Amino acid sequence: MADTNTDSELKWKMPQKREFLGGDLVAQSLAQLGVDVSFGLHGGHLDAFLVGCELAGIRLVDTRHEAPAVQAAEAYAKLSGKVGCCFVTANSGFCNSLPGLATAFADRSPILMVTSSPPLRDAETNCLQGFHDQVVLAKPITKFAHRVTNVEEIPRLVSYAYKTAASGIPGPVVLDFPIDVLFHPPRMSALSFGSVMKQTALSPGPDPAALSHLISLWSTAKRPAIITGTGAARTTDRSSRESPLLRLAQATxxxxxxxxKYSVALPFDSPLRGGSASLLAYLPFIGKQQPDFILLLGARTGFLLGGRTGALIPATGCTLVQVDLDGGEIGKSHAVDLGIVADCGKFIAALREKLAATPAIPFASHDAWLTDIHTVKTLPSKYAADDPLRPDGRLHPYHAMKAIMTSLPHDAIIVIDGGECGVWASSLLELARPATAIVSTGYLGFLGNGWGYSLGAALACPDRLVVNIHGDGSAGFHIQELDTYARHGLPVLTIVFNNNFWGMSVAGQDLMYDVAERARPVVQLSESCRYDVVAQGFNNRGVLASGSLGDVETKVRDMVGAGPGPGLVNVLVSREPVTDVTKGMVGKTDDGDWIVVPYYENVPRPYYREDLDRRGEALANGHNKSGGLVASRE
Structure with a gap:
């Protein structure tokens, strides 16, 4: 018995000169749900679906590698508010896509992947592209993964997967359609629809009692701060100064x-735009107090917010409130005073309504606190007085990145990739006054994501320039996507911040090991690699910028004004100085009672350093050769 689709009257588009197949069902089900673009790479297994997309009106954007296709779908989802869609072919293509799935899962991005596999009848026959069970591989890094074995069940399962990706805590889903299912004609009278409609299930709103408690905590704060994450990404309106988040900030x-990970779109001239949360770490160094109230709005605790060091979120003396769709995320690494499980947009709307209904509750103007924030935001960089030209003849990375940011048009979308390069770019981001910015490396520290993210951003926001910033290390992962930008005529400007090193890697080795030790394994890149020439080979405009800040500014502005299509500026910079972020992450200390664990918090030695020295002397003199532990700290 076929299901009755009570949500809408589905009208399938029927091909005129060929049979209607399972691939058509997949494509048209996605179109009914609102999918209008899909990113991927061709494979013969998918042809029934790809041809079906043409009939269904879904734009296909083909990449040169599967990982950027998934990353493009992820960025498209972040910027469009829709579920991002991608397609990869069986086994070989699917295995190439796993980095994209892993990032989307860690960063909670709603994407739907369509893949295929050999015919069901050929299971366990060593057939072409049939070795790995894709569903088994996908399950640990997806919200849902399923193999569709019945062509009539396609609409129901596509709808279920789509809504699973978008509902609750967002995340990636995978549907595996064996090739014989995609090429199989369905019995139209036996289709199982489920609920194929664009609207997804409603997201949760906040408990009214929790809002009352929140207001009582917030209204007594002297130094309150809101820190937003990707969960609050769509609470701002980039087209006006009427965003709900801005209104909430003004009311309080x-x-x-x-x-x-993701910058908010608040007016740059507003005194309530604090900028990057990392600025909060500077308050003690200028003799100012840290926040006494923090609202984490769709922002997860962890290394992106200073870990458990107390640098950004004070360990004491601060009321912490966390709003998140994931109740398990609340209080995951920090004790919270109030946790609210809710969609951030609904939370803001409900809280503003509550505040309007209770005008007697006073919120102080916090003038002194806002002055402190302005002081931190306008602190001169310690590198500002440095000579723009380093002793090695290359540009100082701070001054070079500043020249780039001040040469970009306002309201661009900036995608930041790379290690040291990413730190320089993030620290100077506000100078560019972007519409929004995404740090593409995410929780996994995945280099190379920026290529796919920029592609997705360009499709989601075709009226804006997308600036794709890379170090020369991250640039090498998927530089072939320059061809994708050119073939689709996309307004993507790529900046390669080129110091011929894996910058954070060599910086870590320099900090950890004596300068006299010349060994610096696997951190050197080619000094002769011309990324600008590579760009020209991929039909992008490509130029080299070096020698002076004026040259950088001119080349960037000329590239922006050159008209439609993509371009690349190869900016030669010095590998020194090392950013303070890298120094802090490495955590080098001369205190011998601590073991340095680069990029994580150091740990105390299980024995005193002096005991180790005495043991070393004894061994050198031929004593105590039987071993055994030296004196324990306990």
């Missing part, structure tokens, strides 16, 4: 900061 006189 609270500055808004953003985590490293």
């Amino acid at each position: 006189h609270t500055p808004v900061f953003y985590s490293q």
Whole structure:
């Protein structure tokens, strides 16, 4: 018995000169749900679906590698508010896509992947592209993964997967359609629809009692701060100054900061735009107090917010409130005073309504606190007085990145990739006054994501320039996507910040090991690699910028003004100085009682350093050769 689709009257588009197949069902089910673009790479297994997309009106954007296709779908989802869709072929293509799935899962991005596999009848016959069970591989890094074995069940399962990706805690889903299912004609009278409609299930709103408690905590704060993450990405309206988040900040006189992953779109001239949350770490160094109230709005605790060091979120003396769709995320690494499980947009709307209904509750203007924030935001960089030209004849990375940011048009979308390069770019981001910015490396520290993210951003926001910033290390992962930008005529400007090193890697080795030790394994890149020439080979405009800041500014502005299509500027910079972020992450110390664990918190030795020295002397003199532990700290 066929299901009755009560949500809407589905009208399938029927091909005129060929049979209607399972691939058509997949494509048209996605179109009914609102999918209008899909990213991927061709494979013969998918042809029934790809041809079906043409009939269904879904734009296909083909990449040169599967990982950027998934990353493009992820960025498209972040910027469009829709579920991002991608397609990869069986086994070989699917295995190439796993980095994209892993990133989307860690960063909670709603994407739907369509893949295929050999015919069901050929299972366990060593057939072409049939070795790995894709569903088994996908399950640990997806919200849902399923193999569709019946062509009539396609609409129901596509709808279920789509809504699973978008509902609750967002994340990636995978549907595996064996090739014989995609090429199989369905019995139209036996289709199982489920609920194929564009609207997804409603997201949860906040408990009214929790809002009352929140207001009582917030209204007594003297130094409140809001820190937003990707969960709050769509609470701002980029087309006006009427964003709900801005109105909430104004009603409570609270500055808004953003985590490293995604910047909010608040007016740059507003005193309530705090900038990057990393600025909060500077307050003690200028003799100012840290926040006494923090609202984490769709922002997860962890290394992007200073870990458990207390640098950004004070360990004591601060009321911490966390709003997140995932109740398990609340209090995951920090004790919270109030946790609210809710969609951030609904939370803001409900809280503003509550505040309007209770005008007697006073929120102080916090003038002194906002002055402190302004002081931190306008602190001169310690590198500002440095000579723009380093002793090695290359440009100082701080001055070079500043020249880039000040040469970009306002309201661009900036995608940041790379290690040291990413730190320089993030620290100077506000100078560019972007519409929004995404740090593509995410929780996994995945280099190379920026190529796919920029592609997705260009499709989601075709009216804006997308600036794709890379170090020369991350640039090498998927530089072939320059061809994708050119073939689709996309307004993507790529900046390669080129110091011929894996910058964070060599910096870590320099900090950890004596300068006299010349060994610096596997951190050198080619000094002769011309990324600008590579760009020209992929039909992009490509130029080299070196020698002076004026040259950088001119080349960037000329590239922006050159008209439609993509371009690349290869900017030669010095590998020194090392950013303070890298120094802090490495955590080098001369205190011998601590074991340095680069990029994580150091750990105490299980024995005193002096005991180790005495043991070393004894061994050198031929004593105590039987071994055994030296004196324990306990």
